[in-house]
Amino acid sequence: MSKVITPRDTDYSQWYNDIILKAGLADYSAVRGCMVIKPYGFALWEHMRDQLDRMFKETGHQNAYFPLFIPKSFLSKEAAHVEGFAKECAVVTHYRLKNDPEGTGIIVDPEAKLEEELIVRPTSETIIWNTYKTWIQSYRDLPVKVNQWCNVVRWEMRTRLFLRTTEFLWQEGHTAHATSEEAIDETVQMLNVYAQFAEEWMALPVVKGVKSANERFAGAVDTYCIEAMMQDGKALQAGTSHFLGQNFAKAFEVQFADKQNKLDYVWATSWGVSTRLLGALVMAHSDDDGLVLPPKLAPIQVVIIPIFREASQKKIIDEKVKEFCADFKAREIRVVYDEDDSNRPGWKFAEYELKGVPVRIAVGARDLENSSVEVARRDTKEKMSVSVEGLADTIALLLSHIQENIYQKAMAYRDSHITRADTWEEFVDILETKGGFVSAHWDGTSETEDQIKELTKATIRCIPLNNPVEEGKCILTGKKSTERVLFARAY
Amino acid sequence: MSKVITPRDTDYSQWYNDIILKAGLADYSAVRGCMVIKPYGFALWEHMRDQLDRMFKETGHQNAYFPLFIPKSFLSKEAAHVEGFAKECAVVTHYRLKNDPEGTGIIVDPEAKLEEELIVRPTSETIIWNTYKTWIQSYRDLPVKVNQWCNVVRWEMRTRLFLRTTEFLWQEGHTAHATSEEAIDETVQMLNVYAQFAEEWMALPVVKGVKSANERFAGAVDTYCIEAMMQDGKALQAGTSHFLGQNFAKAFEVQFADKQNKLDYVWATSWGVSTRLLGALVMAHSDDDGLVLPPKLAPIQVVIIPIFREASQKKIIDEKVKEFCADFKAREIRVVYDEDDSNRPGWKFAEYELKGVPVRIAVGARDLENSSVEVARRDTKEKMSVSVEGLADTIALLLSHIQENIYQKAMAYRDSHITRADTWEEFVDILETKGGFVSAHWDGTSETEDQIKELTKATIRCIPLNNPVEEGKCILTGKKSTERVLFARAY
Numbered sequence: 001m002s003k004v005i006t007p008r009d010t011d012y013s014q015w016y017n018d019i020i021l022k023a024g025l026a027d028y029s030a031v032r033g034c035m036v037i038k039p040y041g042f043a044l045w046e047h048m049r050d051q052l053d054r055m056f057k058e059t060g061h062q063n064a065y066f067p068l069f070i071p072k073s074f075l076s077k078e079a080a081h082v083e084g085f086a087k088e089c090a091v092v093t094h095y096r097l098k099n100d101p102e103g104t105g106i107i108v109d110p111e112a113k114l115e116e117e118l119i120v121r122p123t124s125e126t127i128i129w130n131t132y133k134t135w136i137q138s139y140r141d142l143p144v145k146v147n148q149w150c151n152v153v154r155w156e157m158r159t160r161l162f163l164r165t166t167e168f169l170w171q172e173g174h175t176a177h178a179t180s181e182e183a184i185d186e187t188v189q190m191l192n193v194y195a196q197f198a199e200e201w202m203a204l205p206v207v208k209g210v211k212s213a214n215e216r217f218a219g220a221v222d223t224y225c226i227e228a229m230m231q232d233g234k235a236l237q238a239g240t241s242h243f244l245g246q247n248f249a250k251a252f253e254v255q256f257a258d259k260q261n262k263l264d265y266v267w268a269t270s271w272g273v274s275t276r277l278l279g280a281l282v283m284a285h286s287d288d289d290g291l292v293l294p295p296k297l298a299p300i301q302v303v304i305i306p307i308f309r310e311a312s313q314k315k316i317i318d319e320k321v322k323e324f325c326a327d328f329k330a331r332e333i334r335v336v337y338d339e340d341d342s343n344r345p346g347w348k349f350a351e352y353e354l355k356g357v358p359v360r361i362a363v364g365a366r367d368l369e370n371s372s373v374e375v376a377r378r379d380t381k382e383k384m385s386v387s388v389e390g391l392a393d394t395i396a397l398l399l400s401h402i403q404e405n406i407y408q409k410a411m412a413y414r415d416s417h418i419t420r421a422d423t424w425e426e427f428v429d430i431l432e433t434k435g436g437f438v439s440a441h442w443d444g445t446s447e448t449e450d451q452i453k454e455l456t457k458a459t460i461r462c463i464p465l466n467n468p469v470e471e472g473k474c475i476l477t478g479k480k481s482t483e484r485v486l487f488a489r490a491y
Numbered sequence: 492m493s494k495v496i497t498p499r500d501t502d503y504s505q506w507y508n509d510i511i512l513k514a515g516l517a518d519y520s521a522v523r524g525c526m527v528i529k530p531y532g533f534a535l536w537e538h539m540r541d542q543l544d545r546m547f548k549e550t551g552h553q554n555a556y557f558p559l560f561i562p563k564s565f566l567s568k569e570a571a572h573v574e575g576f577a578k579e580c581a582v583v584t585h586y587r588l589k590n591d592p593e594g595t596g597i598i599v600d601p602e603a604k605l606e607e608e609l610i611v612r613p614t615s616e617t618i619i620w621n622t623y624k625t626w627i628q629s630y631r632d633l634p635v636k637v638n639q640w641c642n643v644v645r646w647e648m649r650t651r652l653f654l655r656t657t658e659f660l661w662q663e664g665h666t667a668h669a670t671s672e673e674a675i676d677e678t679v680q681m682l683n684v685y686a687q688f689a690e691e692w693m694a695l696p697v698v699k700g701v702k703s704a705n706e707r708f709a710g711a712v713d714t715y716c717i718e719a720m721m722q723d724g725k726a727l728q729a730g731t732s733h734f735l736g737q738n739f740a741k742a743f744e745v746q747f748a749d750k751q752n753k754l755d756y757v758w759a760t761s762w763g764v765s766t767r768l769l770g771a772l773v774m775a776h777s778d779d780d781g782l783v784l785p786p787k788l789a790p791i792q793v794v795i796i797p798i799f800r801e802a803s804q805k806k807i808i809d810e811k812v813k814e815f816c817a818d819f820k821a822r823e824i825r826v827v828y829d830e831d832d833s834n835r836p837g838w839k840f841a842e843y844e845l846k847g848v849p850v851r852i853a854v855g856a857r858d859l860e861n862s863s864v865e866v867a868r869r870d871t872k873e874k875m876s877v878s879v880e881g882l883a884d885t886i887a888l889l890l891s892h893i894q895e896n897i898y899q900k901a902m903a904y905r906d907s908h909i910t911r912a913d914t915w916e917e918f919v920d921i922l923e924t925k926g927g928f929v930s931a932h933w934d935g936t937s938e939t940e941d942q943i944k945e946l947t948k949a950t951i952r953c954i955p956l957n958n959p960v961e962e963g964k965c966i967l968t969g970k971k972s973t974e975r976v977l978f979a980r981a982y
Binding site (some may be wrong): 033120134 | 518536537553554564565577578579584585588597608610618621625637646658699857
């Protein structure tokens with residue numbers, strides 16, 4: 001079977017799909033816009049999920065689980081929210097099938113129609129705030145800091161593996177607070193958790209910022225986000241954290257008595273990241289030979305491949321590899337010894353490169369006579385002869401170097417793709433030729449943002465946090481502006 | 492707020508609901524038959540899930556994720572399967588909402604009707620076997636050993652917290668094999684994994700057996716199960732493992748080429764346990780003061796409560812408790828120090844009993860002067876004075892004693908509730924008075940089983956594995972029988 005990947009420069013989009021399908025991360029499914037996450041892709045997601053979950057728990061959050069279905073009337077209670085989600089909802093209208101009396105097979109039983117339709121959750125603010133109403137009466141019940149890991153459904157017209165699928169997996173945190181300040185602190189704290197996760201674990205540098213009104217979450221007062229840069233110069237929103245003000249508390253009548261026994265509406269946040277991060281991981285680091293995975297998240301960090309001609313050599317190799325594996329496991333290095341004899345070493349080399357395994361160790365009988373093995377890095381493709389003495393230590397260090405190198409490489413690309421534009425011509429030219437983020441002045445209005453999007457397909461990705469004040473003129477209208485914002489074409 | 496629990500003997504069903512609601516495991520939701528799993532209940536589920544997941548991985552399984560939605564036509568491909576599930580399906584018929592032009596609010600957009608309706612998965616055999624078709628061509632692709640953790644929906648008419656809810660969380664393993672023998676071995680292996688988990692982790696003794704045809708999974712050749720006994724003498728099916736033969740491979744045309752290049756249909760298994768296990772855990776061990784949790788699964792294994800009058804005493808206690816907690820954590824004992832001063836010690840004692848925390852340690856200033864603390868067991872309610880020397884070791888040992896004691900207690904109850912019946916009168920009398928499992932002869936026909944169910948509400952829970960051969964006569968019809976089976980009324 002051919003596992004040739006379309007080169008990135010030939011067709012970026014096909015290159016991306018090829019990697020996902022051929023490295024065994026995911027598959028298309030029989031259900032429109034839904035994908036199957038295959039074991040290798042899911043193992044990667046498990047590592048991401050487990051680390052995020054640890055970070056959520058360290059910041060005082062607990063997991064819970066709320067219903068998949070949302071009564072239609074709930075969705076309508078927050079005006080901006082329903083406006084944002086109504087057009088992409090999967091709707092359950094019936095609860096039974098039956099045999100067609102006319103013999104055409106199984107049909108929906110028209111007598112089993114629901115009195116009120118149920119929406120498959122596109123996000124859970126409404127059902128959760130309807131629940132919080134029963135949990136929260138007094139300031140003593142606050143804060144509530146809950147997260148859930150679940151599936152959500154948004155009926156997208158154009159889908160793309162991981163980046164935009166009808167169903168996806170995510171986590172959604174929903175917190176309730178007594179004051180606006182505390183809720184804003186929580187929003188920012190979770191943005192920082194996401195940024196730290198992206199940078200330290202995914203090796204993905206991100207810009208932290210705030211969305212413009214156009215790009216804000218439906219129902220939020222402010223949406224904070226982390227924005228990453230892909231290798232084709234397009235931006236990707238990797239996570240969002242929303243300050244919801246009292247919007248949902250008002251929609252669902254959630255009030256609390258403060259210490260003076262005065263009633264007030266509760267302050268809210270919500271924040272989420274999804275399997276979309278897997279798409280970002282693929283796009284940010286991979287090359288024409290396949291995936292490049294940061295060691296901290298790689299399901300397999302090290303693969304060992306035996307090189308031999310005779311059974312007697314294999315036996316010597318096996319014994320030595322057994323020692324290596326024990327040492328690696330003691331250091332919690334995830335290692336696989338691939339001694340499957342139905343594939344040749346060359347085939348295996350290509351296969352593990354495709355799968356993005358950070359380190360490959362070829363153990364040959366001759367090398368062992370010299371007490372060495374051949375170590376290859378996936379990120380730089382360097383090969384080196386390494387002593388078997390202290391091999392686990394050497395590899396542990398190498399894995400941390402690879403993690404750092406992948407991050408630095410992505411950072412260098414990202415930094416070289418933030419370009420200032422001071423005229424409309426420059427602005428358009430950068431978008432058309434170089435891509436990346438364009439740092440430019442904007443007059444602050446939705447109309448101008450809409451117009452720029454219409455003309456260039458670029459949107460405001462974010463207004464960076466701690467943005468320096470700078471006098472300037474809007475790139476399009478020439479009106480006064482006090483700061484630059486980041487524009488880009490985006491996924 | 493009153494947290495009084497209805498006594499078990501007064502109203503078993505209300506006792507069960509009271510514990511779940513008042514211990515904070517779950518809540519009813521606004522969606523019919525769906526529940527909210529609250530943080531404490533979800534933490535319990537996380538411990539169960541994580542341990543099961545480890546056991547699945549140790550037996551060579553990998554996790555993956557398949558779509559929530561199943562095209563209606565897929566469900567119909569296996570005749571027995573659709574017959575079993577058609578009557579309880581949530582059906583998605585539309586993918587958009589819109590503003591009613593007549594101004595009544597948000598309505599389902601009639602123009603956004605799906606060409607083919609989608610079923611919210613009640614179980615995933617069909618969508619998974621449709622996928623396996625593309626994964627499996629040759630014997631080299633086998634076995635496939637995949638599991639998924641997900642939510643499923645079955646539109647139950649009568650629901651009950653954890654035991655029977657419209658939506659529930661579960662895992663479903665789906666494996667594919669080259670031979671019937673290998674598939675049967677897998678089915679039995681996973682039954683044993685479930686039994687081991689129930690007994691060693693949930694402290695829940697189970698009977699392993701095979702279902703009669705009436706109780707078999709829709710689409711299975713054989714359904715293996717573990718059956719547990721609750722404190723009201725009713726049985727509860729705690730997990731099932733199905734040998735599916737070639738039924739789904741035939742329905743979805745999944746064939747493989749064997750070593751001789753001959754095509755054959757693939758052999759299948761599926762197996763699952765769900766959040767229903769949380770209901771079993773509550774029902775099997777709890778008492779009139781609340782939950783009793785086996786230490787291995789308890790989110791909090793030890794709670795420490797300070798007893799003092801003056802701030803100076805509290806300071807001494809704090810210092811000592813800090814040491815205890817460090818020692819406990821070093822031994823991976825999950826400990827909480829509850830120094831919240833808004834509640835009195837007596838209130839806390841009751842609260843943690845309600846929550847089933849296995850060990851409570853009261854640390855008083857006076858006790859400390861004598862280098863001792865007061866330790867209370869949740870299972871037996873015993874209190875004892877324990878030396879602070881080597882406290883962590885003492886507690887670790889105590890936790891394992893509690894785990895064992897809870898198991899032995901449940902085992903004694905279960906064993907004393909397996910009763911032989913040789914006449915119809917005995918059979919009915921046992922069911923009416925004592926309850927529990929009734930071990931009796933049966934003529935092996937579905938008709939007789941139906942009739943017995945009709946007359947007594949008892950069903951055949953299982954034909955135990957390694958059942959001794961014994962000549963006898965069917966309890967109802969008097970026809971010849973060669974073995975006893977276990978009847979019971981069940982959840």
